[in-house]
Amino acid sequence: MLTRLTDKPKKTLSKSERTIRKEKTVSFVVLFIVTILWMLPLIYMVGTSFKSDYDLQTNPSGLFPSAGQWTLAHYKSFLSADSDAKIFYWLGNSLWSTLLHVGLTVLLDLLTAYVLVFLNFKGKEKFVKLLYLWMAVPGVIGTAPMFAIFAAIRNGLEISSDAGSYAYIFFWIVMPGVSGIFNMLLMRNFFLSIPRDIVDSARSDGASNFKIFTKIIVPLARSTIMLIVLFTFTGSWNSLNWPQLIFSGEAQKWWTVTIGLTKFTDSQAAAAATGVAMATSVFAMLPIIIVFLFTQSKMIDGLASTGIKA
Amino acid sequence: MKKIKWIALLCVTILCLTFVFAGCIDPNAGNDDDDDKVITEKWWEDTGELSFNSEGKVKYSNITIKLATVVSGEDKDTFKSIIDDFNREYKGRIAIDSEDIGQANFESTVAQRISTKNKAPDLIMSHQKGHKYFVENKIIQPFSKDLMEQSKISIDMNDYSAGLSRYSSLGYKDELFSIPCDAQSMVVFYNKTLLEEIGKELPTNHQELLDVCQAFVERKGTSPIAWPAANQNNHWYNYVFTTAIMQNGGKLYDESTKKADWTSEPNKTAMTKAIQSIRDLVASEGVVKYAPFNDKTSDDSSQLEFVDNKALFYVYFPWRIESLESLYKTRNNVQDVTDIIGTTSVANWFAMDSSSADAGKIFVDSHFFAMSKLVTDVSKKAAIMEFIKWFTQRTDVCKKWASTGHITACKLVGDTDEYKNDAYCQRYLNNFYPDIDNLVSMGLTSHYNTVLSHIKTLGYETLSNTAADIESKLASIQKSFNDEIAMNK
Amino acid sequence: MNNLELMQREMRKSKRRKNAVGYALLAPYVLIFLFFSVIPCLMGFVFSFMQYNPIDSSKNMFVGFYNYAHLFDFTNSVSLKFWKSFATMFLFDIVMVPTLIIIPLTLAYLINLHPPGYKFYRAVIYLPSVISVSVMGIVFSKLFAGDELGFFNALFGTNIKWLSGKPFENDILRWVVIFIASVWWQTGTNFVILSGALRNVPKSLYEACEMDGGSRLQGILHVTLPNIKSSVGICLFNTLIGYLGLYGQPYVLHAVENSIDQEIVSPMMFIQYYLKNASFVNMTGYICAAAIVFGLIVMVFGTIERKVMGERKRTDKYSAAYKQSKQDVEWGLSLKGPAQDIQSVGGANNVNSIN
Structure with a gap:
């Protein structure tokens, strides 16, 4: 009798179990194929960077160099001292400017969202409305005039030193976009969802705004901060349009990685140096991957310690 | 309230009308392009005084x-x-x-x-x-x-x-x-040994060039002219194609208006002849063309053709000489190339009318x-x-x-x-x-960018597709040229 | 003075102080926002009604609707380039944008079934999104190089000229390459967002559907899709705006012949071409007008998209986004591979905040 009772549910389970298993197999097969295809370009890139020049000409369809044709020559060519190793400058420029951009964005968003949510002052709501409206305006409208402003202020300041010029140009790389509305509103929405009683009780305990901000709000906001960090990091690292405009005519050592690598697609001569192009690309990818590996572990710790539930 | 609304409406209408009227005036009327302008207001200054030394020459100090x-x-x-x-x-x-x-x-x-x-x-x-x-x-x-x-x-x-x-x-x-x-400009290196081999002399006009090329193809079976791919970095368009136009008496743009005037005579015939002369080379009869157009993707491979004795002429910039000669020496195991590599120019190569005064022009x-x-x-x-x-x-x-x-x-x-x-x-x-x-050089136009980009388009359109109708291409590209200049005054 | 008035005065003072504090702390944002976002846009608006030369200011003059008249003059070759570029980009977007929703959605659905090794697949699919666009360009221009040294040409023994041709004439292969490259490069982002959204559809709803005798397909239609609507809306918005501002991919995957007509295949490339080149300085006002017209078109698309996805109150969308994003991050963090961040597609942030 008992077995009979347990028989029935067993049957229904196994039916959906079978469907699930079928689906899992289908999904496994599809995803496996997709993953192989996805990895292809990257494998090609890495493999080609080790191919000797001779192999590049004679074995173009191989993902990996043929036997005996492995070489580090391409890496050496741009890493060695006499090629003035521009890649390091590019990576350096990209890294510090992106990190600064991200840091400023997060700080500004935290501060401004806090002010908009937890402080009261006249015109607060109107300002938020204005921001929502302005979000619809695409940034492309401002590119040409911003370029004109950039040049005009440079004229006014009459910067003569190299360091000054560098600082000025990177000011214009880092700052635009720090006040991105989307990110700030994201933060604001998160703050709006924090239960007011936490803040109110802290206030009634006599905590200053600053204390509330640092001790309560910021730790809670970890996940949104992560989100904004991730949104802005790749946006800034990858930006092509605006840096291209303001770097034209400047020393190559000042470029960012994304602009520097366009040399390989722009000029046919550089593009013909396949091995070097691939090696440089692989090398340029490494820091991003490393940065993400590092921040990932910190994020898991951070999230676990604040106890934010799913 | 109604009155304010009417006043506001009136202001807006007046504003719109001013915009429309302002838009109807051509801001560039009166911007004459003639080449005999007189400077009315100086935009530079002179300060200080010259000092002279005992010999009456100007004294400079640091x-x-x-x-x-x-x-x-x-x-x-x-x-x-x-x-x-x-x-x-x-x-x-x-x-x-x-x-x-x-x-x-x-x-x-x-x-x-x-x-x-x-x-x-x-x-x-x-x-x-x-x-x-x-x-x-x-x-x-x-x-x-x-x-x-x-x-x-x-x-x-x-x-x-x-x-x-x-x-x-x-x-x-x-x-x-x-x-x-x-x-x-772009100049010509040639292989003296190969030239002797086919029993020819250096061409002095377009027809002779074609004859030499034909003889080479028949004898050797490879393209006699090696020059960098047209899509490499615009050099081919900026020097070779423009030279062809100059040699046939063509004008890149009209000197008084700065606009392109490629569709009226005699310029139309001149441009057509120029294109034709290049077509004679890149679209010659037979499987092996006298010269490639877009076939090679690397600058160095055209050099290799010459150095490996597959080409008779190598057209490139003169500062390549050293690397060319040393590369030839290494690949052919010779010590001295003075009797092998000779030099000549593109003068008279493209002129369809060899007696014209323009035939020897080189665009530099x-x-x-x-x-x-x-x-x-x-x-x-x-x-x-x-x-x-x-x-x-x-x-x-x-x-x-x-x-x-x-x-x-x-x-x-x-x-x-x-x-x-x-x-x-x-x-x-x-x-x-x-x-x-x-x-001859680009001349007195500030729109050099427009000139070069449109010459490139013209060359590309008419030479990559050698059956393209030259007249319609001249007309359409000229229109684009002139529109861009009109916007950019 | 009685107590009431004293109290009122105190209240007003503290209110003023509160206001002062609020304004002071808000100031940094406002200043940066004004200087980098508002002022350039307003100036762009002004310049579009002028003939503006940033190098030689003696040539500046007010010209009213002149630039706009030229922009809409379809016999003008320069304006025609603008509109043609708009057409090529739009045609491409019609194909690209839905693909960048459907493919990630399908992959996300499959991943959520947790087949063996799913964590690895997630990482691999997401990985290309962190690569910079120029790296993507280098790899794909070599994979699809037009001569016998290109990977695919060598593999199949063909000599297909992938990256060449003129828009509307014979460059369909180039767009195929750009399509493939973009799918590879940008699926990851939407994939992550949609995967998180799928995971958060309450399982109980599926069970209820099954109880009602619904098939798998009905389950998908009636349970899954409605519940992920807000995430799909966000992905769609970001992708759409990002691809209206198409620049990077066609730039790095340019046609080998390199002629101008082939270069300008999207409005952003049109604007960038005439801005970059110093000899076109006199056209700055005209370019500003083109940027404004383009911006208006983008705004129209954005509004249509929001209406279609049924987002009426903006607040709702962002709390939805916030909720979604919170879940996404938590999901993302569960990945062990390098792919655990969430980013916006194609620099959608570039639209709202000039990067």
Whole structure:
């Protein structure tokens, strides 16, 4: 009798179990194929960077160099001292400017969202409305005039030193976009969802705004901060349009990685140096991957310690 | 409330109407493009006074001149060494601080720097094509005739190549804005042994060129002409295609309106002939073409064709000579190439009418010197003129500069035996540029970018598809050309 | 003075102080926002009614609707380039944008079934999104090089000229390459967002559907899709705006012949071409007008998209986004591979905040 009772549910389970298993197999097969295809370009890139020049000409369809044709020559060519190793400058420029951009964005968003949510002052709501409206305006409208402003202020300041010029140009790389509305509103929405009683009780305990901000709000906001960090990091690292405009005519050592690598697609001569192009690309990818590996572990710790539930 | 609304509506309507009326006026009417303008308001200054030494020459004390030069390729080192020579000779008096800026961004970079007064150079040495653009945007100032008299440093345009010096006024009557220095274009290296093998002589006109090519194809089965792929970096369009147009009497743009006039005679026939002459080479009958068009994707592979004795002619820039000769020596295991590699020019190659006066024209780009508008001290101005005179009129300097393939634009030097008999000139330059009066350059248009990009489109459209109708292409590309110029005044 | 008035005065003072504090702390944001976002846009608006030369200011003059008249003059070759570029980009977007929703959605659905090794697949699919666009360009221009040295040409023994041709004539292969490259490069982002959204559809709803005798397909239609609507809306918005501003991919995967007509295949490239090149300085006002017209078109698309996805109150969308994003991050963090961040597609942030 008992077995009979347990028989029935067993049957229904196994039916959906079978469907699930079928689906899992289908999904496994599809995803496996997709993953192989996805990895292809990257494998090609890495493999080609080790191919000797001779192999590049004679074995173009191989993902990996043929036997005996492995070489580090391409890496050496741009890493060695006499090629003035521009890649390091590019990576350096990209890294510090992106990190600064991200840091400023997060700080500004935290501060401004806090002010908009937890402080009261006249015109607060109107300002938020204005921001929502302005979000619809695409940034492309401002590119040409911003370029004109950039040049005009440079004229006014009459910067003569190299360091000054560098600082000025990177000011214009880092700052635009720090006040991105989307990110700030994201933060604001998160703050709006924090239960007011936490803040109110802290206030009634006599905590200053600053204390509330640092001790309560910021730790809670970890996940949104992560989100904004991730949104802005790749946006800034990858930006092509605006840096291209303001770097034209400047020393190559000042470029960012994304602009520097366009040399390989722009000029046919550089593009013909396949091995070097691939090696440089692989090398340029490494820091991003490393940065993400590092921040990932910190994020898991951070999230676990604040106890934010799913 | 209603009254306010009506007033507001009225204001808005008036505003809109002003916008519409403003929009109907052509802002460029009255912007005449003639080349005989007179300067009404100076945009530069003169400060200070000249001091003279006991010999009556101008005394300079530690003047530094920032020079921005477009020379940044294989000829860079020779240029640097020439600058070092000058600095040594004028030690304590004038020092040249030279910076090279690549050709791609030169005009925009220098214009920006001078107009924002940020790292602005004092002296510019760049391709002639950009100089009209400089003067139109008030980036450069003229060399004052008064100052020349005062300082006794005179530079007379009659001493320079006629073809180039006529651009020196940049369209301003009696003013001297730019001083020509040298010229360079694509030149021809040929294989003497192979030429003998097919029993031919160097072609002196287009038909002979075709005959030589045909003989080579029949004998060797490979393309006789190796030149860089047209899509490489625009050099082919900027030098070879333009030369073909010049040799057939064509005009890139009408000199008075600056617009392209390719569809009215006689220019239409000229342009058509030019395209036809190139088609004779890239679309010749038979499986093996006389010359490739877009087939090769690398600059170096065309060089390889010549060096591996598969091509008879190699068309490239003269500063390739050294690497070409050493590459030939290595690959063919020979010690001396003087009897193997010969030199000639593209003159008469494309002219369909070999008796025309234009047949020998070569389109070059020429380095010109110009002075930034920001220089005010007259001693500095005199120093600049002294340097220019030294660079362009000293025979030993010109000989050194010639060793990288730049022929002098100054007749005072070019006509001397010393220059003509210089080993390098004898072997190369005299053959590369048989007549410096026949050198033509972009001329007096500030829209050099539009000219070059449309010439490229014209060349590409008519040569990659050799059955394309030339007349309609001329018309459509000309329209695009003129529209762009109209927008950009 | 009685107590009431004293109290009122105190209240006003503290209110003013509160206001002062609020304004002071808000100031940094406002200043940066004004200087980098508002002022350039307003100036762009002004310049579009002028003939503006940033180098030689003596040539500046007010010209009213002149620039706009030229922009809408379809016989003008320069304006025609603008509109043609708009057409090429739009045609491409019609294909691209839905693909960048459907493919990630399908992959996300499959991943959520947790087949063996799913964590690895997630990482691999996401990985290309962190690569810079120029790296993507280098790799794909070599994979699809037009000569015999290109990977695919060598593999199949063909000599297909992938990256060449003129828009509307014979460059369909180039767009195929750009399509493939973009799918590879940008699926990851939407994939992550949609995967998180799928995971958060309450399982109980599926069970209820099954109880009602619904098939798998009905489950998808009636349970899954409605519940992930807000996430799909966000992905769609970001992708759409990002691809209206198409620039990077066609730039790095340019046609080998390199002629101007082939270069300008999207409005952003049109604007960038005439801005970059110093000899076109006199056209700055005209370019500003083109940018404004383009901006208006983008705004129209954005509004249509929001209406279609049924987002009426903006607040809702962002709390939805916030909720979604919170879940996404938590999901993302569960990945062990390098792919655990969430980014916006194609620099959608570039639209709202000039990067």
